[in-house]
Amino acid sequence: MKLVIAIIKPGRLEEVREALSQIGVTGMTVSEVKGFGRQKGHTELYRGAEYTIDFVPKVKMETAVDDDLVDKTVSTIVSAAGTGKIGDGKIFVLDLQEAVRIRTGESGSEAL
Amino acid sequence: MIWNYASFLKKTRTGILTLLFLFLPAVARADTLDSGDTAWIITATALVLFMTIPGLALFYGGLVRTKNVLSVLMQCFAITALMTVLWVVGGYTISFGEGNAFMGSFEKAFLMGVTPESLSGTIPEILFSMFQLTFAIITPALIIGAFAERMKFSAMLLFTGAWMLLIYSPVCHWVWGGGWLMNMGALDFAGGTVVHINAGIAGLMAALFLGKRKGYPTTMMMPHSLTLSVVGASMLWVGWFGFNAGSALAADGTAGMALAVTQISTGAATLSWMFAEWVRHGKPSVLGAITGAVAGLVAITPASGFVGPMGALAIGAISGILCFFSATTVKRVLGYDDSLDAFGVHGVGGLVGAMLTGVFAAPALGGYAEIGSIGRQVWIQFVGSAATIAYSAVGTLILLKIIDMVVGVRVSEEEEATGLDITQHDEKGYNY
Numbered sequence: 455m456k457l458v459i460a461i462i463k464p465g466r467l468e469e470v471r472e473a474l475s476q477i478g479v480t481g482m483t484v485s486e487v488k489g490f491g492r493q494k495g496h497t498e499l500y501r502g503a504e505y506t507i508d509f510v511p512k513v514k515m516e517t518a519v520d521d522d523l524v525d526k527t528v529s530t531i532v533s534a535a536g537t538g539k540i541g542d543g544k545i546f547v548l549d550l551q552e553a554v555r556i557r558t559g560e561s562g563s564e565a566l
Numbered sequence: 567m568i569w570n571y572a573s574f575l576k577k578t579r580t581g582i583l584t585l586l587f588l589f590l591p592a593v594a595r596a597d598t599l600d601s602g603d604t605a606w607i608i609t610a611t612a613l614v615l616f617m618t619i620p621g622l623a624l625f626y627g628g629l630v631r632t633k634n635v636l637s638v639l640m641q642c643f644a645i646t647a648l649m650t651v652l653w654v655v656g657g658y659t660i661s662f663g664e665g666n667a668f669m670g671s672f673e674k675a676f677l678m679g680v681t682p683e684s685l686s687g688t689i690p691e692i693l694f695s696m697f698q699l700t701f702a703i704i705t706p707a708l709i710i711g712a713f714a715e716r717m718k719f720s721a722m723l724l725f726t727g728a729w730m731l732l733i734y735s736p737v738c739h740w741v742w743g744g745g746w747l748m749n750m751g752a753l754d755f756a757g758g759t760v761v762h763i764n765a766g767i768a769g770l771m772a773a774l775f776l777g778k779r780k781g782y783p784t785t786m787m788m789p790h791s792l793t794l795s796v797v798g799a800s801m802l803w804v805g806w807f808g809f810n811a812g813s814a815l816a817a818d819g820t821a822g823m824a825l826a827v828t829q830i831s832t833g834a835a836t837l838s839w840m841f842a843e844w845v846r847h848g849k850p851s852v853l854g855a856i857t858g859a860v861a862g863l864v865a866i867t868p869a870s871g872f873v874g875p876m877g878a879l880a881i882g883a884i885s886g887i888l889c890f891f892s893a894t895t896v897k898r899v900l901g902y903d904d905s906l907d908a909f910g911v912h913g914v915g916g917l918v919g920a921m922l923t924g925v926f927a928a929p930a931l932g933g934y935a936e937i938g939s940i941g942r943q944v945w946i947q948f949v950g951s952a953a954t955i956a957y958s959a960v961g962t963l964i965l966l967k968i969i970d971m972v973v974g975v976r977v978s979e980e981e982e983a984t985g986l987d988i989t990q991h992d993e994k995g996y997n998y
Contacts, residue, residue: 498788499851501907502843502894505786 613808633985758868766913835862
């Protein structure tokens with residue numbers, strides 16, 4: 455099992471969710487985060503002073519998938535979340551040691 | 567039956583006079599109650615109270631960081647309550663009692679002698695006293711903008727209470743209560759000196775005395791809700807009709823003109839700040855627009871009963887630009903932390919308005935005051951402003967020093983970092 459973490463542009467979340475459900479990935483957790491890589495921030499004005507905001511709003515999407523679905527998951531996210539511009543985001547794939555469904559107690563691939 | 571000719575004539579004359587009286591328009595005389603005037607001032611009192619709660623509370627509240635929003639709302643609310651009690655106890659009599667050139671005497675402490683029948687001009691005196699109370703409430707409330715996000719609540723209560731009685735009320739007496747500035751011919755229709763210069767200078771002193779917020783000016787301290795601030799500023803604009811037009815103390819043409827020039831000045835000032843910022847930074851900001859409006863409202867306040875529409879246009883346009891510079895460039899260059907621009911907008915705006923009143927009150931420039939020459943009037947305005955500045959500055963510093971020795975005025979560094987809502991009130995503004 456793998457945990458796929460994707461930091462994406464907030465506006466692309468719906469596309470990613472839709473595209474992933476097409477390939478059989480139906481569960482995910484989403485949080486609102488801020489961050490930066492190569493994308494420059496923006497300026498904000500307050501009382502005549504300009505402040506540079508480095509952090510850009512992003513969405514972090516996490517989903518646990520079976521090993522045989524990982525590559526498809528990653529490529530689906532890449533095509534659904536990508537716009538071709540700086541700031542599209544990044545995907546990280548982590549080894550997932552265990553997964554458990556709380557309601558039934560199922561573990562392993564059954565729990566995904 | 568004997569026909570009594572004399573009696574007949576008398577009754578006829580009475581009858582004719584009665585008929586005439588019914589059809590003549592109501593003429594306001596100095597010692598009778600006018601219900602039109604009274605109704606308007608009742609309304610104006612509510613409007614000016616509305617300016618503080620929640621107008622100013624929201625305007626300032628939105629400008630501070632989330633962790634301090636309740637502290638601002640609480641300060642405005644508590645000041646309203648505290649000033650109400652203190653005004654009745656002593657503020658009213660110090661401001662409007664007989665007294666001397668400097669302050670009123672105490673014959674009206676606790677509003678003694680003020681009955682439902684007592685009159686002040688054409689309105690009940692008790693109503694006049696309450697209308698004036700709303701001014702005594704908003705003036706200290708303006709000062710909180712200068713020490714926002716770092717003043718202890720207890721110290722704030724002590725300071726504003728003492729300030730209203732010892733600084734506000736005497737100045738009020740000088741200008742409106744029969745004191746020396748009134749006798750000198752200083753023109754301040756609704757509170758350019760009494761309210762705005764007074765509060766603005768006190769704010770500057772407080773900002774300097776308390777010192778800068780930790781991290782100022784390199785740390786970004788953005789308004790947590792400009793949405794609230796726009797709502798608050800809009801309430802101030804509407805409420806100000808009560809502030810200026812109400813200061814006519816009558817429902818008449820002067821009130822009508824005061825309302826008009828208030829509107830005109832504010833419109834002009836909003837635009838001039840907005841365009842100044844547009845040129846300087848490339849985009850007009852919402853904060854700039856609403857602050858420009860407040861600057862225009864402040865500047866027209868002393869002039870509102872004395873100038874005409876052209877004067878209002880000029881006062882608005884000029885105050886918008888000058889306050890823009892004082893709240894941005896000047897403030898940054900001089901380095902003081904007047905958090906919400908109590909001095910930059912109210913102090914500077916009040917001073918600009920007070921001086922320009924001397925100019926545009928002249929009939930030659932569309933004004934309605936009986937003044938000597940413009941030069942002479944401007945000089946009188948200058949003396950009034952300077953005296954208020956000096957008294958407010960010295961008095962404020964003394965009060966702060968004493969209160970600092972008794973309870974300490976500034977919160978600790980850690981309290982400041984955590985936020986005043988939690989540390990002073992054990993509450994959070996938002997729970998989601």
